[in-house]
Amino acid sequence: MNPAGELSIGDYIDAERARVDKELERVLPPEEEPPYSIHKAMRYSVLAGGKRLRPIICLESGRLFGVDDEVLLSAAAALELVHTYSLIHDDLPAMDNDDLRRGKPTSHRVFGEAMAILAGDGLLTLAFEILSRPGPIPAELQLQLIHELGFALGTHGLIGGQVADLAAAGLEVKEDTLQYIHRTKTGALICASARTGALIAGAPEDDLARVSQYGEAVGLAFQIADDLLDVLGSERELGKAVGKDNDQHKATYPAFYGVEESRRIARRLVREASEVLAPYGDSARRLQQLAQFLITRQS
Amino acid sequence: MNPAGELSIGDYIDAERARVDKELERVLPPEEEPPYSIHKAMRYSVLAGGKRLRPIICLESGRLFGVDDEVLLSAAAALELVHTYSLIHDDLPAMDNDDLRRGKPTSHRVFGEAMAILAGDGLLTLAFEILSRPGPIPAELQLQLIHELGFALGTHGLIGGQVADLAAAGLEVKEDTLQYIHRTKTGALICASARTGALIAGAPEDDLARVSQYGEAVGLAFQIADDLLDVLGSERELGKAVGKDNDQHKATYPAFYGVEESRRIARRLVREASEVLAPYGDSARRLQQLAQFLITRQS
Numbered sequence: 145m146n147p148a149g150e151l152s153i154g155d156y157i158d159a160e161r162a163r164v165d166k167e168l169e170r171v172l173p174p175e176e177e178p179p180y181s182i183h184k185a186m187r188y189s190v191l192a193g194g195k196r197l198r199p200i201i202c203l204e205s206g207r208l209f210g211v212d213d214e215v216l217l218s219a220a221a222a223l224e225l226v227h228t229y230s231l232i233h234d235d236l237p238a239m240d241n242d243d244l245r246r247g248k249p250t251s252h253r254v255f256g257e258a259m260a261i262l263a264g265d266g267l268l269t270l271a272f273e274i275l276s277r278p279g280p281i282p283a284e285l286q287l288q289l290i291h292e293l294g295f296a297l298g299t300h301g302l303i304g305g306q307v308a309d310l311a312a313a314g315l316e317v318k319e320d321t322l323q324y325i326h327r328t329k330t331g332a333l334i335c336a337s338a339r340t341g342a343l344i345a346g347a348p349e350d351d352l353a354r355v356s357q358y359g360e361a362v363g364l365a366f367q368i369a370d371d372l373l374d375v376l377g378s379e380r381e382l383g384k385a386v387g388k389d390n391d392q393h394k395a396t397y398p399a400f401y402g403v404e405e406s407r408r409i410a411r412r413l414v415r416e417a418s419e420v421l422a423p424y425g426d427s428a429r430r431l432q433q434l435a436q437f438l439i440t441r442q443s
Numbered sequence: 444m445n446p447a448g449e450l451s452i453g454d455y456i457d458a459e460r461a462r463v464d465k466e467l468e469r470v471l472p473p474e475e476e477p478p479y480s481i482h483k484a485m486r487y488s489v490l491a492g493g494k495r496l497r498p499i500i501c502l503e504s505g506r507l508f509g510v511d512d513e514v515l516l517s518a519a520a521a522l523e524l525v526h527t528y529s530l531i532h533d534d535l536p537a538m539d540n541d542d543l544r545r546g547k548p549t550s551h552r553v554f555g556e557a558m559a560i561l562a563g564d565g566l567l568t569l570a571f572e573i574l575s576r577p578g579p580i581p582a583e584l585q586l587q588l589i590h591e592l593g594f595a596l597g598t599h600g601l602i603g604g605q606v607a608d609l610a611a612a613g614l615e616v617k618e619d620t621l622q623y624i625h626r627t628k629t630g631a632l633i634c635a636s637a638r639t640g641a642l643i644a645g646a647p648e649d650d651l652a653r654v655s656q657y658g659e660a661v662g663l664a665f666q667i668a669d670d671l672l673d674v675l676g677s678e679r680e681l682g683k684a685v686g687k688d689n690d691q692h693k694a695t696y697p698a699f700y701g702v703e704e705s706r707r708i709a710r711r712l713v714r715e716a717s718e719v720l721a722p723y724g725d726s727a728r729r730l731q732q733l734a735q736f737l738i739t740r741q742s
Contacts, residue, residue, distance in 0.1 A: 173598060179606040182598050233564060238556035257537035258609055261560065265532060265567070266598045272571045273593030276586045283582035287575045290589065294572030299472060299481050299565045307478040310557055 153433045157200065163213070164199040165191070167221040171274055185255045185263035186270075190228045192246040197366070197438070198223040198337040204431045205341030205355050208424055215280050216344055219289065222271040223337050226293070229267035230302055230333075232260055239310065268297075281344055289343045296336035305329025309395065317395040323364075325395055330370070331363030338362075338431075354420050361417035362435045368410040369439045371396040372403065410439045452732045456499065462512070463498040464490070466520040470573055484554045484562035485569075489527045491545040496665070496737070497522040497636040503730045504640030504654055507723055514579050515643055518588065521570040522636050525592070528566035529601055529632075531559055538609065567596075580643055588642045595635035604628025608694065616694040622663075624694055629669070630662030637661070637730075656719045661734045664712035667705050668738045670695040674702065709738045 151159060168190055173183045199220035206216040235242040235250040236257065242250050252260035275290050295301060305328030312321055338359030342352050375398045397406040417435040421428035450458060467489055472482045498519035505515040534541040534549040536556065541549050551559035574589050594600060604627030611620055637658030641651050674697050696705040716734040720727035 182606045269597045276590035291575035298568045307481045
């Protein structure tokens with residue numbers, strides 16, 4: 145608790161994470177349901193831990209406009225499923241070839257490449273299946289959020305970013321390429337997470353615009369912080385290999401702007417993200433704290 | 444033309460295929476749109492040819508209940524996109540390791556493994572994005588077809604079938620495993636294709652049930668015919684490697700029942716598929732001819 149009797153940001157995140165984890169546990173098919181191995185692989189990667197940043201942003205964004213958690217939770221969980229899909233596929237030998245993720249061996253190291261590819265496919269598919277289930281959200285809004293998520297995950301969003309990232313490896317990248325990669329590979333889904341909550345709330349266009357600006361700024365700040373941790377962090381704290389970006393000559397902010405300038409940019413983005421939510425006063429407090437937390441975290 | 448002045452089944456399929464190809468051309472992002480390489484890879488596999496069986500079944504099923512092609516076409520195209528995604532991922536070295544598909548080198552042979560994985564991901568994502576676009580279909584129906592497609596593609600459908608297929612390779616499989624693989628790996632999506640047309644038409648439950656029965660029977664007959672072609676066909680006609688199922692000790696109907704009994708089962712399934720549509724009289728003619736065509740085709 146802090147002096148105001150409110151949970152500290154760390155305790156708040158832990159509590160929210162527990163709520164999201166419970167929902168993930170609920171929406172994932174049980175391990176004992178055939179075909180066994182794929183459900184085991186899907187659960188392994190999703191339930192391996194993780195900050196649950198995207199679901200929490202979605203929940204807070206919905207709460208900003210007065211929506212109950214019960215209405216938001218399955219969409220929030222779907223956002224974590226698609227995030228995990230992207231991690232599993234990015235970690236594959238043909239892509240970034242990572243052995244460690246969230247402190248555990250990556251999916252393909254445990255289940256083999258075929259199962260890792262299928263587990264990613266399964267999580268992506270499950271997310272869309274969940275988002276289209278009949279529920280309390282008006283059908284038109286449900287369609288809109290599926291559509292926006294589809295776009296954010298597609299070749300003009302997350303997949304496009306991964307393509308550009310792979311293409312840029314080992315090359316001298318320009319500033320606009322670096323920004324394109326970060327905006328699409330990380331930014332698009334974080335922005336979609338913020339919008340999902342507000343969309344479910346039926347928020348009008350100007351509110352959606354503010355929430356989008358928040359999501360874009362936070363998404364970019366988060367990726368810069370991630371790049372900085374890759375340079376400065378320890379493998380034990382991060383739960384994944386460090387220094388890999390540099391080894392693989394990846395396009396990163398520290399490599400382009402240097403560490404100090406990257407930190408300055410991240411701080412500016414967090415300030416912008418906070419300011420854009422100022423009209424909501426105290427209701428936006430947690431979203432503002434989350435933005436701040438993202439650039440000060442050690443893992 | 445046949446004596447009744449009607450297109451022969453072959454000419455009919457060619458005409459329908461041209462219509463579907465035009466729609467696929469329209470919904471796929473242009474090659475010159477960045478990031479270039481992924482759109483090139485997606486277009487390569489989708490536009491490499493193919494029977495367009497799933498979209499044509501969807502179109503015919505919708506026409507059965509009086510829906511205009513314009514309302515059906517984008518959903519029909521989405522079905523082909525997800526089918527192509529499944530082929531690209533199935534062909535990967537970690538899966539079936541195929542070099543040839545639809546008479547051309549497989550995606551990973553042309554664009555590399557990373558791009559093939561991402562092209563598959565991109566097609567799956569694009570399909571859901573297309574299906575959720577605002578359009579003439581009532582939002583509730585649109586959601587239902589996204590939901591059903593999600594289920595058909597998921598771990599209890601297509602992905603489940605692929606998992607079971609990989610798990611069964613090299614093992615003595617039981618009859619129920621063989622049927623599970625065929626029902627899920629091929630049947631689920633063909634059944635969903637038939638249902639999609641009827642769903643868009645707002646067909647009532649008993650019509651949906653008939654169309655589902657048709658789809659299930661045709662899906663299984665089609666897979667048996669495919670297994671038979673793998674044993675008996677020529678590589679040139681098929682546009683993919685033959686005899687691979689046997690080399691890889693795959694679970695197939697001919698391996699389990701023998702060639703003659705497999706043919707008999709396929710014929711029975713086609714008869715069942717035709718009979719279930721008898722209540723629609725002449726309107727169901729094309730769907731019945733398609734079922735027949737599938738088991739007599741040479742490629």
